[in-house]
Amino acid sequence: MVGLNKHIMRTVLILSYIMVVALIIAGISAIFSYLNTGADRSNMLHTEIKQTANYTPQLNWNPLNNLGRPIDQENLKSIEKDYLDAWFVQHLAYKTNKTTGIEDYYTKNARLNIYDFIDYNTKHNIYIDATTLNHNPTLEFFSEDGQLAVITDNNVIEYKHVYKSNTLITKTKEVTSYKFIMLLEDGFWRIRHKQKIKSEAFKNSSIIVNTDSLNIKGINYYPQNSAWDMYGELFSKDTIAKDFKLIKSTGLNAVRIFVPYEDFGKEHVNPEKLKKLKETLDQAEQQQLKVIVTLFDFYGDYSIINWSLNQKHALSIVNKIKNHKALLAWDIKNEPNLDFESRGKQNVTAWLTNMIDIVKSADNNHPVTIGWSNTNSALLLEDKVDFISFHYYENLSELDTKINLLKKGTEKPIVLQEFGMSSYSGFWNPFGNNEKDQANYHKKAQDIIAKNNLQYMSWTLYDFKKIPKEVVGKLPWRKNAQKHFGFINKNGAKKLSFNHITSQ
Incomplete structure (x- = not known):
């Protein structure tokens, strides 16, 4: 009986040792895996804003005749996504007067102006509900090192409601043109510079349809x-x-x-x-x-x-x-x-x-x-x-x-x-x-x-x-x-x- 008990104890100790070693190996593997995912774009930034589910304006690129290096479709799509994301996070920031996502889509210098604007609106109890519906970008320049892009975006249809103390004080629908400089930082395209080129009130040119023959x-x-x-x-x-x-x-x-x-x-x-x-x-x-x-x-x-x-x-x-x-x-x-x-x-x-x-x-x-x-x-x-x-x-x-x-x-x-x-x-x-x-x-x-x-x-x-x-x-x-x-x-x-x- 004593010998049997010794065998049982020895078996239990061996199994316990194997389990402890297995857990240690699993833990080391998990840590190693975690350390090797630090450069994953999806986990690094852009965790709080998802443009694709909230913002879908029409966007039509003009023909690619840019100066500098020719751009491939993969890079163009990357610029397009981050460009639209930047528009969306700005709309959201001006509506909520919070800076969520701004750091992800604007360079340090560019976001200072946005932060100042939000501070002013917050102090004066102002917020802006806005969106854009149409974009017609032209890639003017793409640098040889693939780190800088210059874009003009003509005839952007913008709509804004401006509220003060939750009361609508003005609303506008405009057709605006912009010039943007974008930099590739940490794997993301950020807006470095944004300049309004021209703006005019939207003019509705819709045709009134003849209804003489309706007879409903x-x-x-x-x-x-x-x-x-x-x-x-x-x-x-x-x-x-x-x-x-x-x-x-x-x-x-x-x-x-x-x-x-x-x-x-x-x-x-x-x-x-x-x-x-x-x-x-x-x-x-x-x-x-x-x-x-x-x-x-x-x-x-x-x-x-x-x-x-x-x-x-x-x-x-x-x-x-x-x-x-x-x-x-x-x-x-x-x-x-x-x-x-x-x-x-x-x-x-x-x-x-x-x-x-x-x-x-x-x-x-x-x-x-x-x-x-x-x-x-x-x-x-x-x-x-x-x-x-x-x-x-x-x-x-x-x-x-x-x-x-x-x-x-x-x-x-x-x-x-x-x-x-x-x-x-x-x-x-x-x-x-x-x-x-x-x-x-x-x-x-x-x-x-x-x-x-x-x-x-x-x-x-x-x-x-x-x-x-x-x-x-x-x-x-x-x-x-x-x-x-x-x-x-x-x-x-x-x-x-x-x-x-x-x-x-």
Whole structure:
């Protein structure tokens, strides 16, 4: 027994020794590995700012005819990335009055001016919300040792809001040209010198599109089984084809559809979603229906520092389908005036103005509108849009008067872009309207539309079984009411209101 115990003790000691040695070797290896990663660019600097996820202006290099050494694409891309990063960290610094990232992208001398500017703004309670949307750089000089680059950047589109004590005191949109000297330090291109060459106010040259032939008689559309998720897993060309054929048979000639910002990938638009959007327009074209595409659905952040992301999103969609025969018009945003209180009216209208310019810069053949939630806001930015759109869910007894007031305020076409009545009367609303009430509502609405020779798009083809909380919130009486605005019920049967889906 004693011998056995000695063998066991010896075995335990040997195993323990092996484990200690293994741990020591592992520790030495980890230290050696760490010491050999000290020059890794990704771990050395630029740890707090990631431009690629926050800033995506359009950038187009002019042809490379620079003095000095010819530059290869790898070096050009490196300069481009650090150049845009430098712009972004400066925007962020001026908005927050913090110096995060400035040391990474500006040389010692260059950042002194930035620090002085931030100190001044901090003392006077000033901050600047700004961005750039377009850059057109030219590489003027690249040194033989590859350590210095001189760049001119012409016709940079810049937008700024200047705030003092959280109150907007001025806003500008400018076209500016700059000269930059950049140095390669520690493996990164830093701005050594920045000089403004010229600057002038941005002049909008967008064309007002002729709208004499609009003649919109339409309906807002979602498939019944994929409301507010039209391009998801339940997407079906056959379903859309069947629905569009039905819509056409009623005498309607147009549909309004929605492109949700996040669902489509934000600034990195999902190609599969774009494909489904185009296929939807293909089905409309087969039925000779025209389509109003509403952009930025469920988007609510109008911060200027994010405008370059919004621009990239919009241009990806507009450039994909702008030549489609079924496309009728662009609706920049659904009911943006509902964000006035939470986001600020000036911020929202500035964003809308800029987005109209962006959409028209890519497509000046199709008219642009904004889907305002009521008549009170309908004439905002009247000079920017090609036709006026408003939604109406109030008492029909006042609609005729409000239409006449709008007509006095504009000579542009007016479209009643959303209207309707829920037929829900149940546990959560025992005194609500029924299907007969809904039918009477649509009959009266069509009489008012005909009287005023008004263009229109009703809400909506189907009753829905499911309403996302993002649409009307979680309250059951609101969700249940929203489910019953359709002309066709959940079982596929036409409701009484279907007889008045159009005035024909």
